[in-house]
Amino acid sequence: MTPEHAARDASRSLLLAGQETRRERLAVVGSEAVGPYTLLRLERNGLDPGAPGQFFMLEAPGRVLPRPMSLCQAPPGELAFLVDPVGPGTRALCALVPGDAIHVLGPLGNGFDLSVERPLIVAGGIGIAPMPYLAHALGGPPAILGFRTEHHAEAARLLPGSEVVVEPRLVSELLPSEPVDVLACGPAPMLEAVRALVPGAQLAWEAPMACGYGACFGCVVERDGRYVRLCVEGPVLRDAA
Ligand code: FES
Numbered sequence: 001m002t003p004e005h006a007a008r009d010a011s012r013s014l015l016l017a018g019q020e021t022r023r024e025r026l027a028v029v030g031s032e033a034v035g036p037y038t039l040l041r042l043e044r045n046g047l048d049p050g051a052p053g054q055f056f057m058l059e060a061p062g063r064v065l066p067r068p069m070s071l072c073q074a075p076p077g078e079l080a081f082l083v084d085p086v087g088p089g090t091r092a093l094c095a096l097v098p099g100d101a102i103h104v105l106g107p108l109g110n111g112f113d114l115s116v117e118r119p120l121i122v123a124g125g126i127g128i129a130p131m132p133y134l135a136h137a138l139g140g141p142p143a144i145l146g147f148r149t150e151h152h153a154e155a156a157r158l159l160p161g162s163e164v165v166v167e168p169r170l171v172s173e174l175l176p177s178e179p180v181d182v183l184a185c186g187p188a189p190m191l192e193a194v195r196a197l198v199p200g201a202q203l204a205w206e207a208p209m210a211c212g213y214g215a216c217f218g219c220v221v222e223r224d225g226r227y228v229r230l231c232v233e234g235p236v237l238r239d240a241a
Pocket residue numbers: 003208209210211212213214215216217218219220229230231232
C-alpha cells in the first residue's frame with residue numbers, strides 16, 4: 001500500500017498519542033484573499049481543532065497526496081486554514097468555493113507548549129498560518145512578523161497589533177535582548193536564525209508529508225545527529241535551553 005493510500009484508508013477515527021484524530025468530509029463555507037494567500041474556511045463537522053501548531057491533512061481536489069496545513073483560526077463550528085498557492089495542490093485548495101467539500105484528517109502532530117511565562121510570537125511569510133489560533137490561546141501576546149513584500153504583509157491583519165517588517169529587514173533583528181519564550185514558525189533560515197539567538201525557542205518546521213501520522217517516513221529530517229519524523233515528533237520542536 002502506498003503512503004497516499006494508507007492515508008486515504010486511515011480509519012475515520014484514530015487514537016494518536018491519546019488524542020482522537022478523524023477523517024471527515026468538510027464543506028467549504030468561505031474562501032477569502034489575504035494578500036497573496038487564501039483563508040479557506042471549512043465547517044468543523046465534529047473534528048477537534050487540536051492544539052495550536054498541530055496540523056491537518058487536506059485532500060485537494062484532483063491531487064493524490066494531501067497537503068499538511070496548520071490550523072489558522074477556530075471560530076465556532078469552523079476550521080480555517082491559510083493557504084499559500086505555491087503548487088498544483090495548494091492552488092486547487094485556493095480555488096475551492098462555498099458548496100465544495102474536501103476530506104480532512106486531523107488533528108495531527110505536536111503543537112506548541114502553551115505553558116510559557118513570557119510568550120513572543122515570531123513568524124515569517126506563510127509561517128503566520130498557525131499564529132492567530134496560537135495568539136488566541138495565549139491571550140494575545142506580542143508578535144513580530146516578517147514578509148517578503150508589502151503584498152505578503154497584508155496577512156499581518158490576521159494578528160492585529162503585531163510588529164511587522166518587510167525585507168530586507170528581518171524578524172531576527174527585532175528579537176529583544178531580555179529573556180522571552182519564543183514560539184516561531186517560518187522558513188528554515190529564519191528558524192535557524194531564531195534558534196541561534198534564542199536557545200529553548202519552540203520552532204514549527206516544515207517538511208513534505210504524505211501520510212501525516214508516521215507511516216511513510218516522507219517527513220524525516222535530521223536534528224542534532226538523529227532522525228525524526230516531523231509529523232509525529234513535530235512539527236513543533238523545542239531545542240534545549
Ligand atoms: Fe508520513 Fe511523516 S508524513 S511519516
